[in-house]
Amino acid sequence: MNPILIPALDAAGLPGPPWLFHVLLVFTFFLHLVFMNLTLGGTLLAVIAHLKSGGRRDDYRGVLSGRLMAINNYGISLTITTGVAPLLFIQLIYQQYFYTATILLAPIWLGMLVLLTVGYYAAYLYKFRGAPARGQGGGLWLIVSALMFLLIAMIHVAVNLVHAQPEIWGSLADGSWSVLTDPTYWPRLLHFVLAGIGFSALVAAWWAVRRAGEGTDIDTNTAIARWAWRWALWTTVLQVVDGFLLLMVLPRPVLRGIMTGGVATLGPLTLGILLGIGLLMMLSRVANPVDKPGLVTGTLATMTLVIAIMSITRHQVRALYLEPATAQFQVQVVPQWGNFVLFAVLLAAGLATIAFMVYRVLASPASGADAA
Amino acid sequence: MDYPIWELALGGGMLMAIVAIPHVIVAHFAVGGGLLIAVTETLAVKRNDPALRELARRSSLVLILVSTVFGAISGVGIWVVAGLISPGAISALIHTYVWGWAMEWVFFILEIVAALVYYTTWDKISKGAHLLVGWLYFVGAYMSLVIINGIITFMLTPGRWLETQAFWDGFFNPTYLPSTLLRTGIVILMATAFMVFPALKTVADRRGDVLRYLGWWLLGGVVLSFAGYRWWEAALPDTVLNLFRGASPALASLATTRSFTLWALTATLIIGVLILIAAPRLARGATAVLLAVSAFAFFGGYERLREGSRKPFLIHSHLFSNGLLVSEIPAINENGVLARSGWAARGSDDPVAVGRRVFVTECSSCHTLDGYQSIRQVLPTYSELAAVAGADAAGGMVFGSECAACHSDMSFADMREVLPSPDEMAEDPEMIHDLNHGMIFATVAQLHEMGEAYAAAPRGEMINTAEFYTPYMPPFVGNDAELEALVEYLVTLTRDDETQIALKGGDR
Numbered sequence: 038m039n040p041i042l043i044p045a046l047d048a049a050g051l052p053g054p055p056w057l058f059h060v061l062l063v064f065t066f067f068l069h070l071v072f073m074n075l076t077l078g079g080t081l082l083a084v085i086a087h088l089k090s091g092g093r094r095d096d097y098r099g100v101l102s103g104r105l106m107a108i109n110n111y112g113i114s115l116t117i118t119t120g121v122a123p124l125l126f127i128q129l130i131y132q133q134y135f136y137t138a139t140i141l142l143a144p145i146w147l148g149m150l151v152l153l154t155v156g157y158y159a160a161y162l163y164k165f166r167g168a169p170a171r172g173q174g175g176g177l178w179l180i181v182s183a184l185m186f187l188l189i190a191m192i193h194v195a196v197n198l199v200h201a202q203p204e205i206w207g208s209l210a211d212g213s214w215s216v217l218t219d220p221t222y223w224p225r226l227l228h229f230v231l232a233g234i235g236f237s238a239l240v241a242a243w244w245a246v247r248r249a250g251e252g253t254d255i256d257t258n259t260a261i262a263r264w265a266w267r268w269a270l271w272t273t274v275l276q277v278v279d280g281f282l283l284l285m286v287l288p289r290p291v292l293r294g295i296m297t298g299g300v301a302t303l304g305p306l307t308l309g310i311l312l313g314i315g316l317l318m319m320l321s322r323v324a325n326p327v328d329k330p331g332l333v334t335g336t337l338a339t340m341t342l343v344i345a346i347m348s349i350t351r352h353q354v355r356a357l358y359l360e361p362a363t364a365q366f367q368v369q370v371v372p373q374w375g376n377f378v379l380f381a382v383l384l385a386a387g388l389a390t391i392a393f394m395v396y397r398v399l400a401s402p403a404s405g406a407d408a409a
Numbered sequence: 410m411d412y413p414i415w416e417l418a419l420g421g422g423m424l425m426a427i428v429a430i431p432h433v434i435v436a437h438f439a440v441g442g443g444l445l446i447a448v449t450e451t452l453a454v455k456r457n458d459p460a461l462r463e464l465a466r467r468s469s470l471v472l473i474l475v476s477t478v479f480g481a482i483s484g485v486g487i488w489v490v491a492g493l494i495s496p497g498a499i500s501a502l503i504h505t506y507v508w509g510w511a512m513e514w515v516f517f518i519l520e521i522v523a524a525l526v527y528y529t530t531w532d533k534i535s536k537g538a539h540l541l542v543g544w545l546y547f548v549g550a551y552m553s554l555v556i557i558n559g560i561i562t563f564m565l566t567p568g569r570w571l572e573t574q575a576f577w578d579g580f581f582n583p584t585y586l587p588s589t590l591l592r593t594g595i596v597i598l599m600a601t602a603f604m605v606f607p608a609l610k611t612v613a614d615r616r617g618d619v620l621r622y623l624g625w626w627l628l629g630g631v632v633l634s635f636a637g638y639r640w641w642e643a644a645l646p647d648t649v650l651n652l653f654r655g656a657s658p659a660l661a662s663l664a665t666t667r668s669f670t671l672w673a674l675t676a677t678l679i680i681g682v683l684i685l686i687a688a689p690r691l692a693r694g695a696t697a698v699l700l701a702v703s704a705f706a707f708f709g710g711y712e713r714l715r716e717g718s719r720k721p722f723l724i725h726s727h728l729f730s731n732g733l734l735v736s737e738i739p740a741i742n743e744n745g746v747l748a749r750s751g752w753a754a755r756g757s758d759d760p761v762a763v764g765r766r767v768f769v770t771e772c773s774s775c776h777t778l779d780g781y782q783s784i785r786q787v788l789p790t791y792s793e794l795a796a797v798a799g800a801d802a803a804g805g806m807v808f809g810s811e812c813a814a815c816h817s818d819m820s821f822a823d824m825r826e827v828l829p830s831p832d833e834m835a836e837d838p839e840m841i842h843d844l845n846h847g848m849i850f851a852t853v854a855q856l857h858e859m860g861e862a863y864a865a866a867p868r869g870e871m872i873n874t875a876e877f878y879t880p881y882m883p884p885f886v887g888n889d890a891e892l893e894a895l896v897e898y899l900v901t902l903t904r905d906d907e908t909q910i911a912l913k914g915g916d917r
Binding site: 041110111126135379384390398401404 | 417474478484512514515541755
C-alpha cells in the first residue's frame with residue numbers, strides 16, 4: 038500500500054461520535070437494500086416471468102411480471118430516496134476512500150446516472166406500453182430496465198471493492214481493470230443479485246397468498262405463489278453456496294479478522310448463516326404456500342432479518358478491509374448533539390406522518406362522485 | 410487537494426452545469442407544483458370545478474414523471490458530480506451540514522411517498538384523503554427547500570459562522586430569509602410555467618378561466634421573486650455586492666448577468682400578463698414555451714449571479730472552489746503542494762511533468778486544456794505575439810481580445826513599442842519563448858502573492874476579493890520550485906509550431 042495516496046481526514050471533524058454514523062450508515066443502507074432488492078431482483082424476476090409467459094397478460098406469470106413492475110413504480114423511487122442517506126453517511130465517515138474510488142472509476146460511476154434514468158423510464162414504458170396496459174408485449178422495455186439495474190449493481194460492487202482497498206488505487210490510476218479480476222467481485226455481485234431475486238420472489242409469493250386468502254383470483258394467485266416460492270427456494274440454495282464461497286475468497290487478513298473478532302463479528306455472521314439455513318428449511322417444507330400463509334409471512338420476515346444482519350456483516354468486512362488504512366488516522370469529533378436530536382425527532386415525526394397518510398388512504402376508499 | 414483528479418475534457422464546471430441546471434428547474438417545479446396542485450385541487454373540490462380538477466390531475470402526472478424520477482436521479486447526480494470534481498469541497502460541506510442534509514432527507518422521503526400516493530390514488534380514495542396527501546406532499550417539498558436553502562446561502566454568506574463555526578450561525582446567515590422569499594417566488598414561477606402546458610388542454614369554454622387562474626399565480630410569483638431578489642441584494646455584504654454593483658463593478662460579466670436576470674423577470678411578467686391574464690386566447694404551445702424560457706432565464710440568471718459572486722470560494726472566505734482551505738495556505742506555501750497530495754507527487758520529477766500535476770491539482774477544477782475555460786486560450790501564444798508585433802489591423806484585434814485584460818494600462822501602440830519587431834522575432838524565435846515565460850511567471854507570482862494576502866486577511870470575517878489581483882480565482886499555492894514547474898508547463902502550452910516555422914522562413 039502507498040499510504041500517501043490516502044487523502045487526509047476532513048479538517049472539520051465529525052459532527053458526532055463515529056459509532057453513531059456507523060449505526061446510521063448500516064441502518065439506512067439496510068432500508069435501501071430492502072427497496073434495492075425489489076428494484077434489481079424484482080425487475081430480473083419480472084423479465085423471467087414475462088419471458089415464461091410468452092409476454093401475455095393472460096398467463097399467471099405475465100400477471101406476476103406486471104405486478105412486480107407495479108411495485109417497482111414505487112420501489113425504484115424509494116430505492117433512490119433511501120439510497121440518499123447511506124450515500125450521505127458514507128461520504129462522512131469514509132470520504133477519503135469513497136471519493137477516491139469514485140474518481141478512479143469516474144466514467145462508469147457517472148454513467149450510473151444515465152443507466153438509472155434509462156432503467157427507470159424503461160420501467161414506466163413497460164407499464165404504459167407493455168403487457169400491463171395492453172395485455173401483451175413490452176418485453177424489450179423490461180429487459181432494458183433489468184439490464185440497466187444489473188449494470189448499476191456491477192458498478193456499485195466495483196466501487197465498494199475499490200474504496201476498501203487503497204493498495205490497488207495506484208494500479209487502477211495507471212489504467213488497470215484489476216477490480217474485475219478481484220476474486221470476490223463475482224461472488225459478491227451474485228450475492229446481491231440472488232438476494233434481490235429471492236426477496237422479490239418471497240414478496241410476490243406473500244402478496245399472492247394474501248390475495249388468494251381474500252378470495253381474489255384464487256387460481257392465478259395460487260399459481261403465482263407456487264412459482265415465486267420455487268424461485269425463492271432455489272435462489273436461496275444458491276445464495277447459501279455463494280455466501281460460503283464469498284467467505285472463502287475474502288483476503289486472509291479480513292477472514293482472520295472476522296474469525297478472531299469474537300461475538301462482535303462472529304455473532305452476526307453465525308446468526309446470518311443459521312437464519313439462512315432456517316430459511317431453506319422453511320422454503321423447502323411448503324409445496325403450496327397458499328395453504329400456509331403464516332409460514333409465508335414468517336419466511337418473509339426471516340429473510341428481511343437476514344438482510345439486516347448481513348448488512349452488519351458487510352459493514353464489518355469493509356472495516357476489516359480498511360483497518361490498515363484507518364488505523365493511521367485519528368478522527369476528530371466536534372459533536373452537534375442538538376442537531377442529532379432534531380434529526381431523530383423529525384425522522385420519527387416524518388415516519389409517523391407517512392404511516393398516518395397511508396392509514397388514511399387505505400381507510401378512505403371511494404369511487405364515482407365521492408372519489409378524488 | 411489531495412484526491413486524484415479526474416481530467417475531464419468538458420470541464421468539471423460544465424459537467425456540473427449539465428446536471429445541476431435541469432435539476433434545479435425540476436426541483437423548484439416539484440416544490441411549486443406541490444403548492445399549486447394542492448391549492449388547485451382544494452378549490453376544485455370546494456367549487457365542484459371539473460376544469461380545475463383536471464388541471465391538478467394532469468399536472469400531477471407531469472410531477473410524478475419529471476420530479477420523482479428525473480428530479481430524484483439528478484439530485485443524486487449533483488452529489489455524484491460534486492464528489493468527482495470537488496471531493497474535498499463537498500466533503501467539507503457534508504462535515505459541516507450532515508445533520509441538515511439528514512433532516513432534509515426525512516422531508517424528501519415524505520415528499521416522494523406522498524407524490525407516488527397522490528398520483529396513484531386519483532379516483533380511488535375520498536376527496537379529503539386525497540387532499541391530505543397533496544398538502545403533505547407540499548409540506549415535505551417546501552421543507553426540503555427551506556433546509557437546503559440554508560446550506561446554499563451559507564456557502565455565499567457564511568456570516569457569523571466564520572467566527573463561531575456554529576451550525577445555526579451558518580444556517581441562518583444574512584441572505585437566508587431573503588433567499589427563502591426569492592425561492593418561494595421562483596417555485597411559483599416554475600410551477601406556473603410547467604402547468605400552462607396541461608392547462609392548454611382544458612375544455613375550450615373553461616380554458617380562459619384556467620389560464621387566467623394561473624396568470625394570477627404567475628403575477629404573485631413575479632412579485633415575490635422581485636421582492637426577494639432586491640432583499641437578497643440588500644442583504645449581501647459589500648465585499649460581494651461590489652463584484653457586480655456600483656459604478657465600476659469588479660466583475661463586469663456578473664453585472665451583465667444581473668441586468669439580464671432582471672430583464673428576464675420583466676419579460677416573464679409581460680408575457681405572463683399578456684397570454685394568461687389579458688388575452689388568454691393568445692396562449693398556444695409556442696407562447697407557453699416563450700413564457701417558460703423567460704422564467705427559466707430569470708432563474709438561471711439568478712443562479713449564475715449567486716454562483717459567480719461566490720467565486721473563487723465554495724464557502725466564502727473559508728474554502729476555495731479547488732478544495733483549498735484559506736487556513737492551509739501558509740503550510741502549503743512552506744512545504745509544497747506535492748507534500749500535501751500523494752496523487753500530485755506521483756510521477757516523474759521532470760519540471761514540466763511536475764508543473765502539469767500542479768496544474769491538474771490546483772487549476773483543473775475550473776480550467777480545461779482546450780475546452781471550457783481553456784487555459785491554452787488565455788495564455789499568450791507565439792502567433793498572437795507575432796500578430797501584435799506586426800503592423801496590420803489584425804494585431805490590434807488580437808491585442809484587444811487577448812492582451813488588454815492583463816495590460817489595461819497599455820495601448821496597442823505602447824505594446825508594439827515594448828515588443829520586439831517581427832524581424833527580430835523571426836531572427837530569434839526563442840525570444841518569444843522568453844517573453845511568454847516572463848509574462849506567465851509574473852502572473853503566477855502575482856497569484857502566489859495573492860495567496861499570501863488571503864492568508865494575512867483577518868479570520869472570522871468576509872474577505873474582500875475585489876481588492877485582489879484576480880477576484881474570481883483561487884491563489885496559487887506551493888513552494889518556489891513548484892511555481893517554476895507550473896510556469897515551465899504552462900509555457901509549453903504557448904508553443905505554436907506552425908508560427909515558429911513561419912518565423913523561421915518556412916525552414917523545417
